[in-house]
Amino acid sequence: MESLRERKKQATRVALQEAALRLALRKGPENVRVEEIAEAVGVSPRTYNNYFPSREHAIVAALTAARAPEIPPGVPLADGIIDAVVGYYTDPGEAMLIIVTNPALRACYAEAVTGIEGPVAAAITARGADPRTAEVLAAAVAAAARVALRRWVQPAGVPGLVMVSGGLPELIRAALAPLAPALAAAKAHSVA
Amino acid sequence: MESLRERKKQATRVALQEAALRLALRKGPENVRVEEIAEAVGVSPRTYNNYFPSREHAIVAALTAARAPEIPPGVPLADGIIDAVVGYYTDPGEAMLIIVTNPALRACYAEAVTGIEGPVAAAITARGADPRTAEVLAAAVAAAARVALRRWVQPAGVPGLVMVSGGLPELIRAALAPLAPALAAAKAHSVA
DNA sequence: ACGCAAAGTTGCGTGCACGCAACTTTAGGC
DNA sequence: GCCTAAAGTTGCGTGCACGCAACTTTGCGT
Incomplete structure (x- = not known):
């Protein structure tokens, strides 16, 4: 059902996301006031906070909106x-740089990683695993992804340590690898 | 080294924690103002925020302070x-009830679960695993613990579903169980 | 077309988080 | 003991988050 209400709400939501991202890219995330975003969309600041719980959420939502991980059913689970x-x-295009630059945005983005837990849990359950097991493993996957993001951002911590910081994809693969045995076991447990 | 500075700082920190917890228990967490806590300790509200980044953190810190998980070296890792x-x-005594009651405190407490990651990672590394693997597994353990806490608090979600919500210990064991294979593999990997 | 109930928007008031620039206290060399 | 630098405290100002109570818009039955 696409009532007028729903469409209007979605329209302002999208407008707020886009305005927030545009302003953040132009002026830097620190220098964007909630009042500006609201004004750019033609809405009150109070209404902005009815849509997003913080100044950062609209910017992050602009990048994570309508993005859901697709897990192919054929290949091994891990x-x-x-x-x-x-x-x-x-x-993520250039906008990603804005996010990793700003601490508040980084935190908000890391929090948004939780969004992958649902689809991942569904995929694990679809393979026959217990839903409660799937929930835990999905949370573990999200946690590992956050670790990968953290490593990607960090300037390599202690100077003496390895500077692996290659591409984000490699970091994600490396971070998820230790969980593979648990994922395999979940599948096996479903078979048994 | 226990300089006068360090001792004073620690004293006010502890005083703030205790005052925050005491007031929260007496009046309910919602009805405690930062100004009150600061005044009870004889310090300015601004100083409170030099010690704790939010109103909730002092209360949570009162419960998590000086608590580090001890991981016995002999038994199997998992x-x-x-x-x-x-x-x-x-x-956790009765104070736990105050925390699970209040959403903001719940969030803050869940965030504090991150505190176990360090010791857990150290224990895994001590068994010979790669530090980067240990970091990921520790994050996964913390994530599983958060899932257990969530399940403990939730009023059993959908009415038709199972109402396992027994004791927190059982929930934690159940939530950590799916990660056992990954922990075992980390140890095995170190041996290989 | 009418009108009522539900949903959404807005202004207001309050409390919180925090950067900044004074000011005070402590540490340590002389 | 004295003086200076480092560390800590405080007041102030600003912007944000959100509960609340009007007010406006939309949906829908008649």
């Missing part, structure tokens, strides 16, 4: 999940 | 970690 997560994070 | 995490969450 491989499918890894590819899906890698694909999920491998579009 | 068992040791599970027992340690269970023990970590199995003291």
Whole structure:
């Protein structure tokens, strides 16, 4: 059902996301006031907060909106999940730089990683695993993805340590690899 | 080194934690103002925020302060970690009820679960695993613990579903179980 | 077409988080 | 003991998040 209400709400939501991202790209995320975003869309600041719970959420939503990981059903579970997560994070254009630059945006983006838990859990369940097991493993996958993001951003921490920081896809694969045995076991458990 | 500075800082920090918890228990967490906590300790509100980044953090800190999970070195890795995490969450007296009642405190407490990642990662590394693997697995363990906490709080979600919500320890064991294969593999990998 | 109930928007008031620039306290060399 | 630098505290100002109570718009039955 696409009532007028729904369409209007969605329109202002999208407008707010786009305005927030545009302003952040132009002036830097620090220098964007909620009032500006609201004004650019023709809405009150109070209404902005009815749509987004913080100043950062609209910007992050502009990047994560309408993006859901797709997990291929044929391949082994671990491989499918890894590819899906890698694909999920491998579009971001220049906007990604804005996000990793700003601490508040980084935190908000890391929080948004939770969004992959639902689809991942569904995929694991679809393979026959117990839903509660799937929930835990999906949370673990999201946690590993956050670790990968953290490593990607970090300037390599202690100077003496390895500077692996290659591409984000490689970091994600490396971070998810230790979870593969648990994913395989979940599948096996479903068979038993 | 216990300089006068350090001792004073620690004293006010502890005083703030205790005051925050005491007031929260007496009046309910919602009705405690930062100004009150600061005044109870004899410090300015601004100083409160130099110690804690939010109103909730002091209350949560009062419960998580000086608590580090102890992971026995002898037993199998997964068992040791599970027992340690269970023990970590199995003291909380009546104060726990205050926390699970309030959404903001719940969020803050869940965030504090990150505190176990360090010790857990250290224990995994101590068994010979790669530090980067240990970091990922520790994050996964923390994520599983958060799932257990979520399940413990939730009023059993959909009415038709199982109402497992027994004790928190059982929930934690159930949530960590799916990660056991990954923990075992990390240890095996170190041996190979 | 009418009118009522549900949903959405807005202004207001309050409390919180925090950068900044004074000001005060502590540490340590002399 | 004295003086200076480092560390800590405080007041102030600003912007944000959100509960609340009007007010406006939309949906829908008649």
